[in-house]
Amino acid sequence: xxxxxxxxxxxxxxxxxxxxxxxxxxxxxxxxxxxxxxxxxxxxxxxxxxxxxxxxxxxxxxxxxxxxxxxxxxxxxxxxxxxxxxxxxxxxxxxxxxxxxxxxxxxxxxxxxxxxxxxxxxxxxxxxxxxxxxxxxxxxxxxxxxxxxxxxxxxxxxxxxxxxxxxxxxxxxxxxxxxxxxxxxxxxxxxxxxxxxxxxxxxxxxxxxxxxxxxxxxxxxxxxxxxxxxxxxxxxxxxxxxxxxxxxxxxxxxxxxxxxxxxxxxxxxxxxxxxxx
Amino acid sequence: xxxxxxxxxxxxxxxxxxxxxxxxxxxxxxxxxxxxxxxxxxxxxxxxxxxxxxxxxxxxxxxxxxxxxxxxxxxxxxxxxxxxxxxxxxxxxxxxxxxxxxxxxxxxxxxxxxxxxxxxxxxxxxxxxxxxxxxxxxxxxxxxxxxxxxxxxxxxxxxxxxxxxxxxxxxxxxxxxxxxxxxxxxxxxxxxxxxxxxxxxxxxxxxxxxxxxxxxxxxxxxxxxxxxxxxxxxxxxxxxxxxxxxxxxxxxxxxxxxxxxxxxxxxxxxxxxxxxxxxxxxxxxxxxxxxxxxxxxxxxxxxx
Numbered sequence: 295x296x297x298x299x300x301x302x303x304x305x306x307x308x309x310x311x312x313x314x315x316x317x318x319x320x321x322x323x324x325x326x327x328x329x330x331x332x333x334x335x336x337x338x339x340x341x342x343x344x345x346x347x348x349x350x351x352x353x354x355x356x357x358x359x360x361x362x363x364x365x366x367x368x369x370x371x372x373x374x375x376x377x378x379x380x381x382x383x384x385x386x387x388x389x390x391x392x393x394x395x396x397x398x399x400x401x402x403x404x405x406x407x408x409x410x411x412x413x414x415x416x417x418x419x420x421x422x423x424x425x426x427x428x429x430x431x432x433x434x435x436x437x438x439x440x441x442x443x444x445x446x447x448x449x450x451x452x453x454x455x456x457x458x459x460x461x462x463x464x465x466x467x468x469x470x471x472x473x474x475x476x477x478x479x480x481x482x483x484x485x486x487x488x489x490x491x492x493x494x495x496x497x498x499x500x501x502x503x504x505x506x507x508x509x510x511x512x513x514x515x516x517x518x519x520x521x522x523x524x525x526x527x528x529x530x531x532x533x534x535x536x537x538x539x540x541x542x543x544x545x546x547x548x549x550x551x552x553x554x555x556x557x558x559x560x561x562x563x564x565x566x567x568x569x570x571x
Numbered sequence: 572x573x574x575x576x577x578x579x580x581x582x583x584x585x586x587x588x589x590x591x592x593x594x595x596x597x598x599x600x601x602x603x604x605x606x607x608x609x610x611x612x613x614x615x616x617x618x619x620x621x622x623x624x625x626x627x628x629x630x631x632x633x634x635x636x637x638x639x640x641x642x643x644x645x646x647x648x649x650x651x652x653x654x655x656x657x658x659x660x661x662x663x664x665x666x667x668x669x670x671x672x673x674x675x676x677x678x679x680x681x682x683x684x685x686x687x688x689x690x691x692x693x694x695x696x697x698x699x700x701x702x703x704x705x706x707x708x709x710x711x712x713x714x715x716x717x718x719x720x721x722x723x724x725x726x727x728x729x730x731x732x733x734x735x736x737x738x739x740x741x742x743x744x745x746x747x748x749x750x751x752x753x754x755x756x757x758x759x760x761x762x763x764x765x766x767x768x769x770x771x772x773x774x775x776x777x778x779x780x781x782x783x784x785x786x787x788x789x790x791x792x793x794x795x796x797x798x799x800x801x802x803x804x805x806x807x808x809x810x811x812x813x814x815x816x817x818x819x820x821x822x823x824x825x826x827x828x829x830x831x832x833x834x835x836x837x838x839x840x841x842x843x844x845x846x847x848x849x850x851x852x853x854x855x856x857x858x859x860x861x862x863x864x865x866x867x868x869x870x871x872x873x874x875x
Binding site for chain 1: 616619621622632640644649655658660671672675686718748753755
């Protein structure tokens, strides 16, 4: 039993509070993510190891054997798939932190409405959620990248450029997924549909496991609109010296930037509208 | 602290709040009483500077919430109807993280969190997750969270809805202490006993409009009699008996299950009923309440 002892209205420095809002939301999200640290670490390490052993080495041995040891484009199959796996991990890891958390915040626990009652603006909630997803992305690509190095799937010199290009793909994709999540009002299995009809085809048709040029021309468009293909293509230029054109590299990066800007442009107003409901 | 003039909120064709006027003064406990759908929560969202008004004027702490939302919210404590706690976090973490949203430092929050847990009588639940706590505890945690930024105004939206009687009384005790500590509170409720207990002054809302304003005692005095005699003659006979009862009281209300007889002396009125040769199945004399005020003003019961 205790009474309160405070002079109302003295504790908060409004200007400071308004300045740090997004970081405080990110702090909340990271604290929340830390509750699942064991799963995040296990997934971050287990996922690449399992993929590299099964796809890279298992299927890789088969591919390399059938090509007389030449692999694909003169490199081993493991080296061929490595950039795609890294980009895919970045996109998956980051977007995980904006899809279900946004649904949780608006629909399940409605916790965003509690945050919206504080100094923090809807835009800062968006930025904070995204910032925490970015931290998860950094952890994911660094872990994955180091494991790729350990498996000699990428050259040391390509490590940081590849990390950056994968993060860029993750950033663009995550902004788009955040916008999609912000629009969802009911948990009616929407993410399962996205997983089956968007992410799975994207993974299979983005030149992940074979060059996109192997596909008939009428299916190649799936790769062209897929952020995974754009990132994979950049990655292969960086790691295995795949020939490219400067304009194509510009297109790749412009695509990531467009997804990033478009994602935020479609997210901000939805957060503002929903939080005022 | 709060001034509303002609305040309105319109959703499409629906006028959820329809031109209401009220003022809340420093240190006051102000209530908004009304049934579900009266516009209480919509009004509260506008006061909380999260929902923009459609029309009229609203000033909170001297500022316009449409223009200065974050500045106003910095000095408000909000206790939403659904607690909106993070269920993954422990009790202390919910308080700590919420304080961080106001830009408060770790150094400030460390003792503040413990102070708030003590105020909410939740020291023993400090390290429990929200889902491990009872409804009453969760509501007290939400109130403690609403106070973490040492607000000038605490907004409580239906603070005891869904709680059992014991939990309600524990909560009332905490809220009464807030009042004693001089915290300005705005409470919406559809429980008239809660409004009578906690509010210095209140408005009665219905269909987006304010029907009456005053102190609980003043409203009862103005809109009802001193006592109410409740009599039951059986569902089939209540309606038929009403004309006879009307001769002994200034006002009666015939409800489906009983008749309310508004009089200054309930026992004397019951004797008169017996003298008329009427024999009610049950009878009860009680003081007038805000429920009676609401019935008078709207012709409907609060719990309809």
